[in-house]
């Protein structure tokens with residue numbers, strides 16, 4: 549009886565595994581097709597500088613616009629892209645479209661920088677830096693207007709190809725940001741050595757405020773010491789925005805200002821027409 553139950557359970561487990569594998573393969577085939585069809589594109593979320601009272605940068609965030617299933621979020625296709633080697637193509641199409649969009653905005657008199665997420669696998673490609681350079685040249689984009697967001701764990705990489713790529717993009721004048729700071733393992737000496745331009749404090753730290761005030765203040769003090777620009781991620785309330793600004797964060801990013809939106813909506817927001825954008829910068833928000 550128990551044995552039979554056990555065997556049945558095993559079979560159920562086996563079938564679940566097989567279904568999952570089949571689903572994955574189907575998803576991958578769909579993703580390849582989506583890449584070909586141009587259904588993988590960047591949404592944009594503003595990075596608001598309280599000092600300047602304006603959007604100084606936008607982060608490109610990948611979305612899969614599926615003809616039947618609607619908008620598919622990164623959590624549902626980035627991890628599997630990483631696993632199966634499709635992340636290079638996903639990352640490349642986002643980078644290309646984001647830079648092109650930024651330059652189209654520039655031609656219309658809107659000056660914003662763009663930041664793009666980069667995965668370790670992309671940096672393992674020997675020609676990554678050359679590819680980025682080609683994209684910038686094709687669009688006529690100033691390298692200083694592009695920021696690459698990397699995770700702190702990536703800095704621990706001993707891989708020579710990764711190190712060379714990082715050095716090359718830095719030499720081109722492209723900015724480097726450390727994303728989700730405070731969630732991974734940091735090598736502070738390496739961080740200092742790398743002379744990164746920007747640190748984005750992870751939203752889990754920001755949303756733990758004011759309970760974890762001491763630790764966030766310590767992170768901010770460390771960034772100031774390294775003369776690194778500080779972005780507070782995951783700002784959802786006026787209280788968080790106020791705290792982050794008062795404690796020296798240079799840029800604020802989060803749902804309080806705007807969710808990530810499609811390029812057309814972002815353009816309206818950048819032109820100051822929040823209503824048409826379907827997103828609103830906080831009404832009457834003034835820095836303290």
Ligand code: C2E
Nearest residue numbers: 609610621622642665666667782783784801802803804808
């Ligand atoms: P990330 O780079 O840390 O991006 C920030 C994520 O937090 C975004 O989720 C954004 O929508 C979300 N977010 C922003 N403000 C708030 C807030 O106030 N509250 C909350 N709860 N969330 C907020 P999204 O777009 O789902 O992206 C998730 C992650 O997927 C990104 O985290 C990034 O690691 C990865 N990703 C997205 N696009 C790309 C890409 O083109 N390439 C690579 N390699 N990774 C990407």
Ligand code: MG
Nearest residue numbers: 607665697727
């Ligand atoms: Mg990011």
Ligand code: MG
Nearest residue numbers: 727728748781
């Ligand atoms: Mg982040």
Ligand code: MG
Nearest residue numbers: 727728750751
């Ligand atoms: Mg993240």
